[in-house]
Amino acid sequence: MPNSRDIPLEHGCYYHIFNRGINGTPLFYVPDNYLHFLRLYDKYISPIAYTFAWCLMGNHFHLLVRIKEENEVIVTSLPNPVRVLNHVWVSSNKTLKSPHLYFSNLFNSYAQAINKQQHRTGSLFERPFHRLKISSEEYLQNLVVYIHQNPTHHGFTNDFRNYPWTSYGSIISTKPTKVERETVLEWFNGKENFIEVHRKIVDLDIIHDH
Numbered sequence: 001m002p003n004s005r006d007i008p009l010e011h012g013c014y015y016h017i018f019n020r021g022i023n024g025t026p027l028f029y030v031p032d033n034y035l036h037f038l039r040l041y042d043k044y045i046s047p048i049a050y051t052f053a054w055c056l057m058g059n060h061f062h063l064l065v066r067i068k069e070e071n072e073v074i075v076t077s078l079p080n081p082v083r084v085l086n087h088v089w090v091s092s093n094k095t096l097k098s099p100h101l102y103f104s105n106l107f108n109s110y111a112q113a114i115n116k117q118q119h120r121t122g123s124l125f126e127r128p129f130h131r132l133k134i135s136s137e138e139y140l141q142n143l144v145v146y147i148h149q150n151p152t153h154h155g156f157t158n159d160f161r162n163y164p165w166t167s168y169g170s171i172i173s174t175k176p177t178k179v180e181r182e183t184v185l186e187w188f189n190g191k192e193n194f195i196e197v198h199r200k201i202v203d204l205d206i207i208h209d210h
Contacts, residue, residue, distance in 0.1 A: 007131050009099035012069045014052075014134040016143055017103065020060035022123050027059055029118070034165050037061075037110050042178060044106040048073050048099055052180050053147045056165040057156050062147045064140075067099045103129060141187055145202040161198075168198070 009015060021027045028034050034056050045051070045065070053064040073096065111124035134140050151163040161168060170177040171184055172191060188194035 006128075007133055009067050009103075009131060010133075011067050011099065014064070014066045014140065016132040016134060017063040017065060017129060018061060018131075019107070019125050019129040022126050024059055025124060027061070027114070027124065028056060028165075029114075033114065033117075036113060040106050040109050044102050044109070046178055048102050050180050050183075051167070051178060052184050053144045053171075054167045054179070055147045055150050057151055057154060062150055064134075064143055064147060070096060100128075100131075137187070141197070142202050144184060144187070145198055145200075148198060149202055 007015075028037070037056060041051075041054075049065040049067050051063065051065050053062075055062045107125045107129065114124055115121060134143065148166050148168040149160050151157045151166065152160040157163040160166065167177075167179045170179045171181050172195060185191055185194055188197055
């Protein structure tokens with residue numbers, strides 16, 4: 001099995017992406033840090049990946065994403081957003097960057113903000129970040145629950161349903177969200193079953209043996 005730091009991110013594939021602060025360094029100190037990470041995530045990752053679940057905690061995070069197919073990517077860095085076809089930015093001579101570089105840009109940008117805030121220097125995240133390719137529907141469903149229950153599992157809260165920095169609340173809500181809510185609820189055959197399944201402890205063997 002490849003090292004989880006070496007697995008390439010391929011277009012059209014699902015991944016569990018996670019990482020922690022280097023040497024246990026905190027990633028988030030105040031609520032605005034979480035909000036800033038999410039703003040940067042939307043800037044760097046939303047154009048190239050669909051997000052199905054996420055969780056941010058004091059010194060680590062988890063994401064469930066699908067890297068978009070090349071013809072689904074919209075390049076927003078050009079004056080007029082264009083669709084990418086055959087590795088080429090239409091009306092540009094630049095090629096589409098490898099997906100992992102967008103995540104690297106996110107982490108680097110966030111690290112700069114935290115370093116400035118905390119008057120620190122050097123790396124903030126472990127490098128490279130972890131990524132696991134998802135190949136089964138069973139793992140996909142268990143991973144959603146695992147990500148949402150993670151704050152309870154690591155002692156950040158007694159009830160993950162009340163923890164503010166996960167996608168759980170967005171998925172059961174009707175408010176606008178960048179999370180692929182309808183797709184996730186389809187995986188669980190509707191919101192009622194989604195909520196019911198989350199009342200059970202996830203099968204960690206499936207997560208750890210993947």
